Amino acid sequence: MHDVDQGSVEESLFKAPPMHEQERMVEAILFATSEPITVKALNDRMPHGCDAAEALVYLRKRYEGRGVHVTKVGNSWTIRTAPDLGFLMQKEMVETRKLSRAAIETLAIVAYHQPVTRAEIEEIRGVSVSRGTIDQLIELEWIRFGRRKMTPGRPVTFVVTQNFLDHFGLESARDLPGLKELRAAGLLESQPAVEPMAADAFDELEESDKGQSELFED
Amino acid sequence: MHDVDQGSVEESLFKAPPMHEQERMVEAILFATSEPITVKALNDRMPHGCDAAEALVYLRKRYEGRGVHVTKVGNSWTIRTAPDLGFLMQKEMVETRKLSRAAIETLAIVAYHQPVTRAEIEEIRGVSVSRGTIDQLIELEWIRFGRRKMTPGRPVTFVVTQNFLDHFGLESARDLPGLKELRAAGLLESQPAVEPMAADAFDELEESDKGQSELFED
Amino acid sequence: MTETQSTFTESLDLADSFKVEALVVDVDGFEGPLDLLLSLSRSQKVDLLKISVLDLAQQYLAFIEKAKELRIEMAADYLVMAAWLAFLKSRLLLPSDVTDEGPSAEELAAHLAFQLERLQAIRNAAAQLMARDQKGRNFFGRGFPEKYELVRQINYTATLLDLMQGYSRVRTRDEFRPYTMDRQNVFTMEEALEKLRNLIGFTGEWTDLSSYIPREWRLDPKRRRAATAAHFAASLELAKTGFVEIRQQDPFGRIELKGKTLG
Secondary structure: OOOOOOOOHHHHHOOOOOHHHHHHHHHHHHHHOOOOEEHHHHHHHOOOOOOHHHHHHHHHHHOOOOOEEEEEEOOEEEEEEOHHHHHHHHHHOOOOOOOOHHHHHHHHHHHHHOOEEHHHHHHHHOOOOOHHHHHHHHHOOOEEEOOOOOOOOOOOEEEEOHHHHHHOOOOOHHHOOOHHHHHHOOOOOOOOOOOOOOHHHHHHHHHHHHHHHHHHHO | OOOOOOOOHHHHHOOOOOHHHHHHHHHHHHHHOOOOEEHHHHHHHOOOOOOHHHHHHHHHHHOOOOOEEEEEEOOEEEEEEOHHHHHHHEEEEEEEEEOOHHHHHHHHHHHHHOOEEHHHHHHHHOOOOOHHHHHHHHHOOOEEEOOOOOOOOOOOEEEEOHHHHHHHOOOOHHHOOOHHHHHHOOOOOOOOOOOOOOHHHHHHHHHHHHHHHHHHHO | OOHHHHHHHHHHHHHHHHHHHHHHHOHHHOOHHHHHHHHHHHHHOOOHHHOOHHHHHHHHHHHHHHHHHOOOOOOHHHHHHHHHHHHHHHHHHOOOOOOOOOOOHHHHHHHHHHHHHHHHHHHHHHHHHHOOOOEOOOEOOOOOOOOOEEEEEEEEEOOHHHHHHHHHHHHOOOOOOOOOOOOOOOOOHHHHHHHHHHHHOOOOOOEEHHHHOOHHHOOOHHHHHHHHHHHHHHHHHHHHOOOEEEEEOOOOOOEEEEEOOOO
């Protein structure tokens, strides 16, 4: 499984430690840190020639069904307690400020529609987004600024962060619950789809979309 | 080992979880607590009827030879990096830097004039010698304290070390070429223009700048 | 979810049973007209895309009327929506005008239905998201992180040549002064020449040489000296070529210039 070349003498001098040792190393590093850590950072910390990615495969398997799990967050890895044991952790529980409905919805819109502009958030919710809502989500480090949109005015966009993924136990934003269904229903398209109509009305679509959003924005 | 009383009906209602579950619980708690925890505290957190002490025996065995160990600290328990992997918790960065101009000049003066006092170094260089420069040279083990001078105040002197001689490939400091020889070797003619060097040479630059502008002003 | 959410769901149940009147009481609980429309649409108990926008518009307008009767203050955007829905309602009732430009009433209605469905969908998604296991509530990170230390070790190097050059630098500091050109505070003679050539031709009067020095060069003494020297040298050059006359009435007096009249 683990390729070890019929190494030349030189290579054998720098031969990587056996895989079970590498697994131990990854285990030690992951246990030592509370923040998710990238495969690259793992490799940087481990001796020359190690393959943290492979060691992680074994390690993850080893912790299946245990009290703590090896979990992936974005392109990083970390150890988290098994969710079913949360009841034991009353002492560790952090009182999180209750998020307002506006904040929860705004967060969901950023997560499902990212990258998304403030105007788009307002379009979807049908109300203006208060400055405090965005600020709160940024302060929680759940959303951050993304690239500016290449539309007139070059508005800033928002995207979710690795902290967001970590908080909600998501490997990536693609694993958001119900994402596929939303996409399949065409509800994530930035240009809202108008109901399928007669074919000859089709070329008017862009026109009418524009007209409508103007109506709504006014 | 594990006392289970011939339980009354009441007790069986609260039958403790199976041992492997208890082990998971201890594992999760040890992982998540911010400090070592006693067996009693573990039992307090776990469901009624659990035996943290026994679960710990199993858990400890499970982590034998792993990257982290279940260890006892006083009468409390915690998870710690395996001692042989401590090296992963720190990284040594070796950086090679050129010695600052101030340090080179100070070192040169010590080498040519030893034993030499700080006041003498300053007189020769024409600028004050920062404490850091001397400290750095001492730390590098290139200079050390010599005998005190038999002059008022009995100032300490500096001399070069064997390390210095080794580093610069000299038999003794007396082997250093004199001014005449330096000139003959072209070292004085090829006077380099002031080049910005290490930051701590900066105060000197200002010094010499001042000298120039005075020339201009006069 | 949040408390607002739970009262919100309650109000929906009420909406179902008591229709519009029950909602009037809860007007503060709505986040904008779209939210209100979404709540009203629940009473139709159909898929949002099959909703009757006409009915919905009527419900909304009735709601606004009721609110007005009860003298409940409504934010402007509710009234804007009411106006728009009244317009849409009339368009939906009238036979469609084929020659009419822009989107048809049906397209507008479909878009409104889409917006409602999209808002509902994001709310469902938000609820699913918040129902997930969360860090600090359901699962936890390492409680006792160990320090990862970066030990920086710096190796200083110096060669024997560095040492000897350093020493000779120190011992010969008085002999050698590295020369650097202070360009910022130097007014070159070329610049002064060009300036004087251009200016002097126009004046037939004796003028003070110092008056030709640009204002920004007069304040700082160092700059003033440099500019004065340059102008003086330039004036001598111009006198040599017969372009100007120079005079000085007494020692250390003012140096005055006059353009030489040609011919």
